[in-house]
Ligand SMILES: Nc1nc2c(ncn2[C@@H]2O[C@H](COP(=O)(O)OP(=O)(O)OP(=O)(O)O)[C@@H](O)[C@H]2O)c(=O)[nH]1
Ligand SMILES: [K+]
């Protein structure tokens with residue numbers, strides 16, 4: 001690593017307010033890029049000691065814009081890896097506007113979403129998996145999401161994928177050494193050992209792919225309430241959510257649009273979805289509602305199949321059948337009974353949901369968190385499978401190389417530039 005003072009630091013200077021919009025006491029203006037020290041000197045009259053908070057007037061064109069806590073963070077030991085600084089300003093809009101204008105006139109430009117983190121990736125301070133985890137941390141709503149994102153930001157997933165890539169690299173090297181052997185002298189034991197390692201890697205990837213935990217935690221677990229009209233589905237949604245999210249009336253066919261409510265149960269984010277009552281209907285709008293209801297049932301992680309009178313045939317084999325309106329008539333012994341209006345049985349229903357969630361979330365090792373990762377691991381596993389089918393050692397080697405490439409693309413060791421837009425499209429400004 002080069003010395004702080006001699007290093008030539010990064011891209012054009014960018015700036016953004018890194019704290020949230022809206023009324024607040026303090027706004028942190030983040031500035032990063034080559035030569036931003038000159039801008040800081042222009043605003044503060046001096047370059048403060050590195051990595052030490054100091055309180056300074058911020059001056060531009062002989063006017064004091066604010067008094068701020070100033071942090072000078074020379075690269076490469078900064079978030080972006082470039083020379084950067086932070087101004088902790090009073091959060092008034094006129095101050096932010098004045099400082100933004102000054103920064104622009106001094107040669108900086110507003111940052112694009114995720115641009116600071118993008119530069120951190122380009123400077124090699126974070127890999128792509130860690131950068132994605134930063135976006136997840138900013139968005140985390142549940143404790144489980146926070147824990148998962150922190151672990152990924154810490155590099156847990158990167159280490160797993162790098163370990164696989166390293167094992168593939170060794171496999172490939174040994175495979176290539178074998179090519180040099182004439183056929184008749186091929187050592188069988190060596191071949192068998194290589195095949196065993198290839199199969200082991202493929203099996204580990206298959207296990208990782210089968211594990212739904214990470215994606216479930218990230219996007220939340222979808223619980224759909226479905227059943228006949230007037231079963232009390234909307235009443236149940238309202239009772240679980242704790243407020244009147246959906247319209248309840250005694251008319252069958254009240255709910256048409258699916259109604260989604262976010263719900264945190266034991267630190268895990270759930271989406272509860274209330275749907276249109278399922279029945280044959282001539283009504284065009286209701287029919288569309290029912291079509292949507294079936295769509296949500298098929299996409300659901302868990303389905304609560306609610307009924308109030310006749311016990312229906314199960315919608316899906318693993319749907320949770322629940323009988324409502326036990327205040328009017330008791331439920332059969334082998335079915336969970338509740339009353340959405342009195343609240344009877346709701347605790348038992350919550351416990352049952354917890355249990356089902358625990359089953360969904362069981363798994364070992366580091367969880368896979370995104371569709372992008374799933375696609376990459378799937379690709380790697382496919383090439384590993386093709387490698388075992390290949391007749392020639394050269395072809396086998398090529399498949400191993402392609403598997404390695406697929407893994408490298410996940411962390412950004414391969415094709416990093418082409419992936420940056422995909423990964424950073426979803427970031428907020430100031431990160
Ligand atoms: N006695 C009693 N009435 C209930 C209970 N739950 C719901 N109801 C009543 O049943 C009727 C239908 O309730 P909804 O919640 O609208 O039923 P739904 O399944 O959403 O109906 P659709 O949206 O039309 O399919 C309303 O009059 C509710 O007040 C219950 O546990 N006990
Ligand atoms: K109804």
Ligand SMILES: [Mg+2]
Nearest residue numbers: 233234254255
């Ligand atoms: Mg309803």
